[in-house]
Amino acid sequence: TTVGVKIDKKAIEIQDKKINLILWDIYGEDEFQELxxxxxxxxAGYLLVVDGTRYNTLQKAFELQIKIEDAIGQVPFILVINKLDITDEWEIELAEIDDVTQKGWTxxxxxxxxxIGVEEAFQTLAKKILDC
Known part of the structure; x- marks a missing residue:
């Protein structure tokens, strides 16, 4: 859980272009959401990160995506489901992931x-941003 904001920089290369992503980790407890x-x-885009072992984080991501879209409009985003290394402990079912994909979410x-998959998430988001 993050209180306030944590800022990082990530440099990636896509199609011979160097892209600098500035990452703002802003999620915290509900009382901080409005601020x-x-x-x-x-x-230009965002990652919604979900803990595969905690179903409620997927529900929070759905709620957060609506709030974000209300705040800044439609920009590219990726739903990242973390803890692939312990899928036997996941509370999120594959059918739910398929439903999200059917809605057009990446x-x-x-x-x-x-x-695993972390670099792919950044690369995919950067490509989506560049395609806008």
């Missing part, structure tokens, strides 16, 4: 612990 929505102004499964 943090103002941090989203000017965003879903990437990751393991931050092992680095």
């Amino acid at each position: 943090q929505m103002s941090y989203l102004r000017g965003s 879903v990437i499964k990751t393991s931050a612990k092992h680095g």
